[in-house]
């Protein structure tokens with residue numbers, strides 16, 4: 575099959591393209607060409623890499639035709655962020671594509687009532703990002719069910735892998751939090767540290783995209799969470815990372831408004847966004863319908879990323 579991947583060289587694409595190449599598919603990969611995949615792989619030599627700026631071409635109304643002109647059998651769209659963008663692509667494709675698989679986010683849910691959250695739960699998204707991704711999914715699945723382009727939406731959690739900083743036990747992306755833990759320093763957590771985060775290894779997200787492609791008849795018109803088998807509380811996450819560094823946990827807790835005075839405005843905003851969502855998503859649907867079997871727990875994924883951060887001097891460990 576000829577598969578076009580839009581936004582191909584990022585966290586997920588780094589793992590997904592080698593998976594698809596190994597299955598013998600012909601691949602066309604689109605990006606602005608500003609970055610390389612996180613890890614080299616021989617498969618990239620087999621890929622037709624093309625430059626494009628999706629946002630710019632969307633605004634000009636030319637993006638959908640550019641993709642249709644490539645005559646793909648399947649499209650994997652990693653960088654669609656709203657219903658208008660999805661509609662432009664779908665309308666340009668007509669009936670010519672077998673499957674459109676699009677990346678969403680678990681932020682489509684907003685705060686949950688019953689956890690682990692199912693894909694079918696009543697949604698309360700907040701913030702432009704979650705609201706727009708939710709509308710994108712609604713559009714894609716409805717047009718699919720009405721006989722348009724068969725579409726699947728994959729909703730990743732916090733994507734983790736070697737090469738970038740994972741969401742840390744304070745719920746933000748500051749890698750110094752890990753350096754402080756490694757040194758056995760005190761870590762202050764917001765509230766009781768019982769709000770949750772839900773990571774996923776980038777290769778497990780890639781696994782679910784591959785499964786959706788392979789199990790077309792099950793995945794068409796459906797959405798799936800791509801997360802690890804279990805979410806973490808901030809407190810449990812922090813305690814585990816202290817242990818990984820051979821340290822005793824040194825945790826203290828402050829109500830959010832007092833806590834945010836201890837960190838930068840950017841870190842406070844990132845933490846607020848994550849704990850206001852406190853995701854804890856179910857993978858039962860992906861397991862049952864597609865055979866999804868994540869290779870990494872949240873902590874295994876984080877530890878692999880930490881190894882990389884330490885090796886590259888981005889997290890410091892006393893004595894190393």
Ligand SMILES: NC(=O)c1ccc[n+]([C@@H]2O[C@H](COP(=O)([O-])OP(=O)(O)OC[C@H]3O[C@@H](n4cnc5c(N)ncnc54)[C@H](OP(=O)(O)O)[C@@H]3O)[C@@H](O)[C@H]2O)c1
Pocket residue numbers: 580581582583584585586587604605606607608609610626627628629630652653654677678679680729730731732733734
């Ligand atoms: N990161 C997370 O934790 C997380 C969590 C949930 C959902 N998601 C979703 O995951 C998707 C992103 O996937 P990812 O994390 O694998 O990607 P990523 O690491 O953010 O990389 C984005 C990819 O798209 C390309 N790109 C960015 N802007 C572009 C543009 N205007 N035109 C063409 N190509 C462009 C990038 O290459 P160039 O820069 O070279 O163009 C790169 O190949 C998004 O839909 C996001 O909402 C992410």
